[in-house]
Amino acid sequence: MIPGAEHIIEITYIIAAALFILSLKWLSSPATARRGVWAGEAGMLLAIIGTLLYQGIVEYKWIAIALVLGAIIGVPLGNVAMTAVPQRTALSHAFGALCVTLVGTAEFYLRAPNIPPFMMSVLSLEVILGGLTITGSLMAAGKLQEILPQRPITYKGQNIVNLGMLAVAIGIAVYLVHDPSAMQLYPFMVGIALIFGVMLIIPIGGADMPTVISLLNSYAGLSAAAMGFVLNSKLLIVAGALDGASGFILSVNMSKAMNRSFTNVLFGAFGQVQATAAGAEAEARSVRSATPEEAAAILSAANKVVIVPGYGMAVAQAQHKVRELYDALTKRGVDVKFGIHPVAGRMPGHMNVLLAEADIPYDKLLDMDEVNADMPQTDVALVIGANDVTNPAARSDTTSPIYGMPILDVDKAHTVMVIKRSMNPGFAGIDNPLYYLDNNLMLFGDAKAFVGSIVRELSGGASHG
Amino acid sequence: MNKADLINSVYVFMLAAFIGFEVIRRVSPLLHTPLMSLTNALDAIAVVGAIILAGEHKSTLAAVLGTIAIVAATSNIVGGFIITDRMLKMFKSSRTQKP
Numbered sequence: 001m002i003p004g005a006e007h008i009i010e011i012t013y014i015i016a017a018a019l020f021i022l023s024l025k026w027l028s029s030p031a032t033a034r035r036g037v038w039a040g041e042a043g044m045l046l047a048i049i050g051t052l053l054y055q056g057i058v059e060y061k062w063i064a065i066a067l068v069l070g071a072i073i074g075v076p077l078g079n080v081a082m083t084a085v086p087q088r089t090a091l092s093h094a095f096g097a098l099c100v101t102l103v104g105t106a107e108f109y110l111r112a113p114n115i116p117p118f119m120m121s122v123l124s125l126e127v128i129l130g131g132l133t134i135t136g137s138l139m140a141a142g143k144l145q146e147i148l149p150q151r152p153i154t155y156k157g158q159n160i161v162n163l164g165m166l167a168v169a170i171g172i173a174v175y176l177v178h179d180p181s182a183m184q185l186y187p188f189m190v191g192i193a194l195i196f197g198v199m200l201i202i203p204i205g206g207a208d209m210p211t212v213i214s215l216l217n218s219y220a221g222l223s224a225a226a227m228g229f230v231l232n233s234k235l236l237i238v239a240g241a242l243d244g245a246s247g248f249i250l251s252v253n254m255s256k257a258m259n260r261s262f263t264n265v266l267f268g269a270f271g272q273v274q275a276t277a278a279g280a281e282a283e284a285r286s287v288r289s290a291t292p293e294e295a296a297a298i299l300s301a302a303n304k305v306v307i308v309p310g311y312g313m314a315v316a317q318a319q320h321k322v323r324e325l326y327d328a329l330t331k332r333g334v335d336v337k338f339g340i341h342p343v344a345g346r347m348p349g350h351m352n353v354l355l356a357e358a359d360i361p362y363d364k365l366l367d368m369d370e371v372n373a374d375m376p377q378t379d380v381a382l383v384i385g386a387n388d389v390t391n392p393a394a395r396s397d398t399t400s401p402i403y404g405m406p407i408l409d410v411d412k413a414h415t416v417m418v419i420k421r422s423m424n425p426g427f428a429g430i431d432n433p434l435y436y437l438d439n440n441l442m443l444f445g446d447a448k449a450f451v452g453s454i455v456r457e458l459s460g461g462a463s464h465g
Numbered sequence: 466m467n468k469a470d471l472i473n474s475v476y477v478f479m480l481a482a483f484i485g486f487e488v489i490r491r492v493s494p495l496l497h498t499p500l501m502s503l504t505n506a507l508d509a510i511a512v513v514g515a516i517i518l519a520g521e522h523k524s525t526l527a528a529v530l531g532t533i534a535i536v537a538a539t540s541n542i543v544g545g546f547i548i549t550d551r552m553l554k555m556f557k558s559s560r561t562q563k564p
Contacts, residue, residue: 027503031558037549040503044509051513056520059519059528066536070535073536073544098533102531103531106527217501224510227511233513237478245486247501250500353552
């Protein structure tokens with residue numbers, strides 16, 4: 001037995017908490033971000049070693065086996081393709097919440113029926129948030145991986161059923177706070193939370209995933225903080241609060257970028273895309289289209305080009321062709337930048353990761369405000385696989401379902417070119433008036449093939465292949 | 466947990482939440498995906514609670530649940546740090562990049 005082990009443990013925890021805060025601080029800029037990962041790893045290692053010194057531990061065998069097994073599962077999960085990062089993230093929220101819920105459950109059965117009211121309140125919060133995050137995140141991962149149907153499933157009275165279930169779970173929690181000896185009720189509380197998680201994600205479509213993942217991230221953090229209260233562990237409270245704050249900030253960002261009110265998001269009443277406006281104005285308006293040769297000629301004559309990528313680009317796996325286009329244009333002295341909408345992709349920042357993977361320098365990736373300020377001085381805006389985030393109706397047409405959503409003002413560029421398979425409207429079923437503007441050219445075709453054709457034209461058409 | 470512990474914990478939570486907001490607000494939107502995978506890995510510090518449960522062996526149920534919880538949290542720690550580092554390695558500035 002090491003004398004003073006308790007003090008050593010406390011010291012490792014304090015250092016670990018400081019390292020976690022530094023870790024997130026260093027993440028603020030790409031230049032220092034990797035240092036942030038090292039700080040996080042060091043803090044984690046220190047805290048685990050410190051915990052292993054704890055004198056109450058009588059059995060190390062299963063701890064060792066579990067640590068090794070977890071590492072074996074973790075390595076492949078850390079090496080998934082970049083397009084699969086959203087579902088990996090959702091899965092890891094489920095694992096994190098599973099850990100918290102299992103620990104909470106074990107603590108309940110160890111302590112019941114002698115649980116003080118405050119303890120029982122935070123324990124209930126821990127397992128209800130944890131439970132709904134487990135199944136909710138698994139559902140989200142299933143939808144993102146396309147194992148489950150991505151189409152939102154809605155039925156009448158959905159919100160009432162969902163809120164009713166949540167109310168029953170909270171009701172049981174309140175009863176247990178008053179009378180922790182009613183242990184037979186505990187499994188129902190956790191069970192309802194697990195079912196609630198499924199019901200919460202059923203009505204949500206693929207395009208709403210950025211908000212949902214952020215929200216589940218926040219829930220996972222808050223449940224871990226609640227666990228910190230139960231175990232009286234300051235380190236856990238700090239880590240949970242940081243994670244909860246991060247998820248909260250990202251959720252607010254995402255809901256702002258989709259123009260949904262935050263209460264709407266908090267109560268899970270999102271995902272109800274109003275698919276009404278499609279074809280309301282089915283008048284035969286003309287669109288102009290262009291060939292790859294014409295598009296290449298316009299692009300090479302430009303001084304400033306902004307490329308606006310959407311999830312369609314990632315689906316078509318066109319990011320490496322886009323990189324070739326970037327190279328070809330940059331070689332000709334064209335200034336090429338990328339305009340990234342906050343909800344482009346399937347989770348916050350996903351598009352930046354996909355473009356960085358294709359070796360596009362991060363200082364060329366601009367967020368919405370930066371790029372919109374530049375738009376009137378831009379010669380060509382090239383939209384690849386994005387639709388609703390470029391729809392000018394969001395600015396002007398008060399009857400549009402996406403009215404008020406902040407958009408990339410591509411219509412303010414001298415020329416807009418949109419690569420699109422056909423004139424079919426986007427996921428929300430909303431017609432895009434951008435396509436009928438005089439300064440817009442449609443480039444019909446598959447994103448990857450079309451960008452490839454432009455690149456061939458730019459390089460003199462010599463290198464076919 | 467006595468009253469003093471409780472009040473201390475509430476203070477810690479409040480301060481950590483404020484620090485979290487201030488620090489995370491400054492994270493560039495460029496890095497929001499790595500931010501989420503990193504906070505996810507850090508959140509798996511819950512493993513310390515699971516280790517104590519599994520190690521103390523106060524009841525079979527607690528030990529079994531604790532052991533499963535260690536597996537779940539460790540997979541997040543290992544996977545989360547690996548993927549965050551892989552993503553951050555890809556972010557290169559045009560100044561440092563070779564032509």
